[in-house]
Amino acid sequence: MLKCSIDALNGVFAKIAADATLYLPTDKDGSTVYAEWSEGVELSNALNTAKSPKDFFFPQVEDLMKFKVEGKSISVDDIRSESEDFVVFGVRACDVRSFDILDRVFLVEPYDSYYASRREHGVIISMACSKPAETCFCRTFGIDCTNPGGDIAVWKTEDSVYWNANTEKGEKLLSKLGLEECSDDAVNAQKEKTEKIMSKLPLAGLTTDGFGGGKTLDLFNRPEWKSLSESCLGCGTCTFVCPTCQCYDVKDFNTGNAIIRYRCWDSCMYSDFTKMAHGNNRNSQVERFRQRFMHKLVYYPENNEGIFGCVGCGRCLAKCPISMNIVKVMKTIGGNAE
Amino acid sequence: MQVKEYKPLIVAFCCNWCSYAGADLAGNNRLNYPADVKIIRVPCSCRVNPMFVLRAFQRGADGVILCGCHPGDCHYTSGNYYTRRRMALLFSMLDYLGIERERTRVEWVSAAEGAKFAATMNDFAEKVAALGENKRLEDLRCKK
């Protein structure tokens, strides 16, 4: 375990930023966002950012290729370029897990080279939670917020910041920062304190009982979906703030002298998500609503050794315009039903 | 390297019945107006959806002008009255978002006013040229 004092933190950031672009959560206009660090950009004290950090690896809009069309002929331009090194600081344990969930989609054959390139060039410095919110339920998915993953894990206390490398990539970066060795007593004390709070959280008792692979037809046919989705607006808020939602659309944009094929986030909550020329296989909002939660709680674990497609970050709880969310779904149709 | 003189690209939506004929008359009378004014003929100035205006800017226009029949003279009785309300609100909104107000204009030009058409275009192009390139409503993808 290495350490630096809080006052020295900006100096450490400067050292990191000397070799790679550094992003960290900062407060802007009343909400917390990831921003590029430069002298004067302060690390936020908020628990987490409004938007998830999945943007760093899977941006909302990304150009894929370019076509030139002349008469009947077409040429395809590969406009990919190798990503540059970057570091993301302050990623919470839940969001670190979300990268693992995305990896299992994008980094299985056939590899998504856009995602893979960013993943290779990005270093994740996670930060342990010490003040979880009432909307947190990461423990439900077996995530330990006091012991986050990533390339380097960081614990912030009142006066110091503790650093520990988890991977070779992290080790390499950490060795350049010139931090002092220390014992892990302070970190252990913080962990213990946080653990106690975790068990007091209102959603501490939430379990995944009743969900998981192999439960498709049983859960799919439950009548409760109708009342749960009754007031769903069909907007994409939950999807776009979600760290694990990875559906995308591929679209063409005609610039006048070339055609750019780009991809952008899409939401299975949208009415045109599955709409094709001859019809739509999910015509009602009930079906679309069910798809999103079934995917996270049943389909994804079925394909991925039981790992759920939700990390319990609580963003959808905070942001849904009608306050419908995965917790209400789990409590209504899962093993937690009262 | 030679520095190219900046010439603004202007999109003019002209109503079929008055302003387009006005533009024709300007041409017939050999009146000069900038060659960078691209005329788009519309059945009535009221056909111009606010989206057309924004799209013109997106596609590289530096200024957008709508020309229609004088109020009261609309071929369809009242089309230009609706245009007048719509564009008043749209231009006010664009200004509210900080987009230069000189980039947009509505002018009533009748079929007989070839001279007015040319004068309007000259004046508008001059004002837009003074502002320089449209930076605030541009789509960089279309500029590559």
Place this chain on the structure above:
Amino acid sequence: MNTRKEPLIPTVGVITDVRLDTPDIKTFRVVTPDGKKAFDHMPGQCAMLSIPGVGEAMFSITSSPTNTEYMEFSIKKCGCVTEWLHQAEVGQNITIRGPYGKPFPVDTEFAGKNLLFIAGGVALAPLRSVINYVRHYKDRYGKIDIVYGARSKEDLLQYREIIEEWSVDEGVTVHLTIDREQEGWDGHVGFVPNYVKELGFDTDKTVILCGPPIMIKFTLAGLTELGFVKDQVYTTLELKMKCAIGKCGRCNVGSKYVCKDGPVFRLDELDELPNEY
């Protein structure tokens, strides 16, 4: 420049032949600019065709893998991409990537079996690839029956090939039907499901069924009546697709992605999925 292969980036294909098959279906022949077949495939697999600026869509490859010169796609006019393709001329470039999906198990489960193909309308397109493949390797399979129906004689896809090649082939029996009586048609009249029941096949066959959902539903009922069970029946699905590599999430039904785990499914496999296809 990123040197890794990117599955989303297509290659250029050239349309070298356009054939009007029925009033709304055209068959396109596609090769690479240097005149070769774009890639190898197996019967039942698909390719993503696109026209830049219009869109990209998944089409089943209708030509047989045994054709090593070119690929063919039979495409019905029904949406943006297909409408655009229908006005394309010979020499037009498009983009192509593939092959995608799991093929029909022609070399495993089908080997040595009697095969019964049942298709309605444009659904002959994916089956044509299988039919021509098994005709090519006829000694590996038993008897082949083909039941094919369409609205009218003009709507029968690949009619010349059916008459001139398939029906004269030894060991292949073709049963054609059209929905309504028509002048110049002395064959069977009636819907496919009823015709299958009338023909009364023995259950020693593996069935490859493809058609509009309503036809599948009633044909299946008919087959069950004849004593067929679900694990004897294969079909191929179609859903909206964007990436074709199981990532964009569009064709997800239950835990399966039609582009990657399908489009070919055995009916008992489909029973385990939610009814959302």
Place this chain on the structure above:
Amino acid sequence: MQKITRDVLVEKAVSLLENGSVSCVLGWKKGEFDYDITPAVFESKEELVSDFIFDDFCGANFSKYLVQKTRKVEGKILVFLKPCDTYSFNQLLTEHRFDREKVYAVGIPCEGMVDIGKIKAITGDGISSIVCGDTIKVNTIYDESFDINAKDVLLERCINCKSKKHVAYDELIGEEGEVIESNRFDEVARLEAMTPDERFAFWQNELSKCIRCNACRDVCPACTCEKCVFNNPKSGVENKAPANEFEEKMFHIIRAFHVAGRCTDCGECSRVCPQNIPLHLLNRKFIKDIDSFYGEYQAGAEVGSRAPLVNYTTEDIEPCDVFERGND
């Protein structure tokens, strides 16, 4: 803070449900915490008694739900409308979006709804309980408690409430209110007074936060197109994501324009925005302009009124003159 209690509403709903006047009730359902209230359809007395809630977090406007629900539900729907909701209700009726005969509207008074975002800004994360009232009592899991004056944490639309008067109802609970003189255009005027560069910087910053979740559109009672132009691939302007600054502006300008003259200023767009973009400032600009150019007009104030953009006079202001009059 609300003068009317949940029990009165439940009693009303139960009696109407039981005597068969209505077949279901559109109301607020309590959530997981004390503040995450969901619009829901109640079909039985049991559901109403156990889950129906009415407190300071019931901001959701039910008017738009009537468009879909009246098509699906047999019989009448009971809907509770706050004063501002009744304007949306009327506006939808003006546009023939639902069948008035299928709705039983009960007007309920409102003392203003509070913004959980503003409360969290004071208390921080970890709220364990909230007790509503003129003074809101908040306890956290960190054993802190806060007494917050409800007036300090009102939703933007309630700070600038324009009317306590119900403009449509079948039955009114409580007393009839009055249209209020509000200061809702002050912020618009403040922006208008800025230089164009400042305004541009302000909106550039605000709109760049947009994630195009479409929540503003989907919640908006004036956005009731069956297929939105931004979802229609054939419209030529379809876009799904804010690909760049232009598209962000395009979406919000066009959306505001589409509802100009029809927007009742219900404020739902700003309430639901996950990125806290002050979208109401776009709509209010149009309302302010319409008021000053064409005479005061409140969308939804009366059924059947002709919206300013489908109307004209021969003496209307010329577009070139708007800047003199608009920014006075």
